[in-house]
Amino acid sequence: MKNFIAFIQLLWHQRRLIVSMAGREVRAQYVGSSLGIIWTLIHPVVMITVFWFVFSVGFKARPMNDVPFVVWLTAGLAPWYIFSEIISGSTNIIVAHAHLVKKTIFFPQILPIVKILSSLLTHAVFLGVLLVLLFFQHMHFSVYYFQSLYYLFCLLVLSLGISWALSALNVFIRDIAQLVTVVLQVGFWVTPIFWDISMMNAKIQWYLKLNPVYYIIQGYRDSFISFKPFWSHPYYTLYFWLVTGVVLAGGALIFRKLKPQFPDVL
Numbered sequence: 292m293k294n295f296i297a298f299i300q301l302l303w304h305q306r307r308l309i310v311s312m313a314g315r316e317v318r319a320q321y322v323g324s325s326l327g328i329i330w331t332l333i334h335p336v337v338m339i340t341v342f343w344f345v346f347s348v349g350f351k352a353r354p355m356n357d358v359p360f361v362v363w364l365t366a367g368l369a370p371w372y373i374f375s376e377i378i379s380g381s382t383n384i385i386v387a388h389a390h391l392v393k394k395t396i397f398f399p400q401i402l403p404i405v406k407i408l409s410s411l412l413t414h415a416v417f418l419g420v421l422l423v424l425l426f427f428q429h430m431h432f433s434v435y436y437f438q439s440l441y442y443l444f445c446l447l448v449l450s451l452g453i454s455w456a457l458s459a460l461n462v463f464i465r466d467i468a469q470l471v472t473v474v475l476q477v478g479f480w481v482t483p484i485f486w487d488i489s490m491m492n493a494k495i496q497w498y499l500k501l502n503p504v505y506y507i508i509q510g511y512r513d514s515f516i517s518f519k520p521f522w523s524h525p526y527y528t529l530y531f532w533l534v535t536g537v538v539l540a541g542g543a544l545i546f547r548k549l550k551p552q553f554p555d556v557l
Contacts, residue, residue, distance in 0.1 A: 302404065305401055313409040317412055332416050342364060377406055378471060380409075381402070381406045381454035386557065393553075407451065442514065446507045451542070506527060
């Protein structure tokens, strides 16, 4: 608890630096390009359009529970995209900022937070596209939309724990970055983003739901489509937070143990 309070205090004291670095991270992605930050809008729109055409037009995917497939798909893509962006970007973030990590007055544990903040812009664009689709599909507005903020918080806490562990380990084992890319590709198709989990039998569903990311993806669909409160499945919510707590504590412990050796290895 003392370490947690100390970390929150550190974030508060370093808030200006974190925001500044996050803004620089966003600008660096589009430096030299004519359209600049507009690419943040183009990428999600193109991705959603391509997947919608392939699965809805090509494979004749039917609406899920009378919900247009493009809406159902976008509600699942939005949380996965920011999750994969945070994890893939954070894995190499310590190595990429080696010049800062070597300074004794710099706190490298804030670097995953920087990546999280910079990823929120793209996520906001995804949610904007989702809201536009909901409007044009004449779907009703609901206060449950705001419940997505809870699931976003779940995603960020889980991502932070994973990012701490992977970013620290990648300093010593550079193959971690390559492994993460492969795991994210597999996870993209294993996680029910394009397909409904109800297609599987009960036993396989049980194993698929062990993936904590599924809790978040289904939560987004509950918030924007089916309007189900998160307390409607208390045991699964408890399971998610137990797993996330272990991941967060484990990631923090790994980072803390390896951090003193960063300058020497880098």
